[in-house]
Amino acid sequence: SQKIEQNSEALNIQEGKTATLTCNYTNYSPAYLQWYRQDPGRGPVFLLLIRENEKEKRKERLKVTFDTTLKQSLFHITASQPADSATYLCALTDRGSTLGRLYFGRGTQLTVWP
Amino acid sequence: DVKVTQSSRYLVKRTGEKVFLECVQDMDHENMFWYRQDPGLGLRLIYFSYDVKMKEKGDIPEGYSVSREKKERFSLILESASTNQTSMYLCASSFPRGRGANVLTFGAGSRLTVL
Numbered sequence A: 001s002q003k004i005e006q007n008s009e010a011l012n013i014q015e016g017k018t019a020t021l022t023c024n025y026t027n028y029s030p031a032y033l034q035w036y037r038q039d040p041g042r043g044p045v046f047l048l049l050i051r052e053n054e055k056e057k058r059k060e061r062l063k064v065t066f067d068t069t070l071k072q073s074l075f076h077i078t079a080s081q082p083a084d085s086a087t088y089l090c091a092l093t094d095r096g097s098t099l100g101r102l103y104f105g106r107g108t109q110l111t112v113w114p
Numbered sequence B: 001d002v003k004v005t006q007s008s009r010y011l012v013k014r015t016g017e018k019v020f021l022e023c024v025q026d027m028d029h030e031n032m033f034w035y036r037q038d039p040g041l042g043l044r045l046i047y048f049s050y051d052v053k054m055k056e057k058g059d060i061p062e063g064y065s066v067s068r069e070k071k072e073r074f075s076l077i078l079e080s081a082s083t084n085q086t087s088m089y090l091c092a093s094s095f096p097r098g099r100g101a102n103v104l105t106f107g108a109g110s111r112l113t114v115l
Helices: none
Strands: A003-006 A010-014 A019-026 A030-038 A045-051 A056-059 A062-067 A072-077 A086-094 A102-104 A108-113 B004-006 B010-013 B019-025 B031-038 B042-049 B064-070 B073-078 B087-094 B110-114
Touching: A003 A086, A010 A019, A019 A030, A019 A086, A019 A108, A030 A062, A030 A072, A045 A056, A045 A062, A072 A086, B004 B087, B010 B019, B019 B031, B019 B087, B019 B110, B031 B064, B031 B073, B042 B064, B042 B073, B073 B087
Parallel strands: A010 A108, B010 B110
Antiparallel strands: A003 A019, A019 A072, A030 A045, A030 A086, A056 A062, A062 A072, A086 A102, A086 A108, B004 B019, B019 B073, B031 B042, B031 B087, B064 B073, B087 B110
16 A cells, blocks of 8 residues: 655754654655645645655755655754744655645654753 | 635534635635645545646545635535544645646645534
């Protein structure tokens, strides 16, 4: 069956450290992989998109890697801050999808403590 | 600023009532989506629409219907609300970037409680 698994439900790190979140998938062939941030009681907000032929993408303190051999994406937040505390969702678009619909993981709740 | 607006942030309804959740986007997006989000289950797609008057079932369409009469508006209808439809409902829209890369813009969500 098809699965998208995010490494853990919760991750707690100290301010200033690098947070690394994992997204593993099974039985998909992603053409694109995206990361979203969701704050409590709000809708998810798009952060980054990476294509199947890209290894890495950066935006300010954020970095995404994509390894199609390992079937894994890693999401890094460097110099983390308490304001980075949120739930982070990965989502992928399967290559076989003609309508480009997204499939979401369940998310990892990140807490950055001072 | 791009916006997806959901008409109600909080609703409380009784079992058996007909419920309308409205969503409007101002970005001229072609694609619109309705998800529900429950603790431990993540985001689950109910219905989506890629054009006016077009709709496609998602993973959990049972008990729901949708309407898209205008490009900017996508409505979710619960014909007869039940307690297991208590949830956070999220509307989203997108304009495909390149070959099927849907980047979604979400609304703030509608938290529905069915008593």
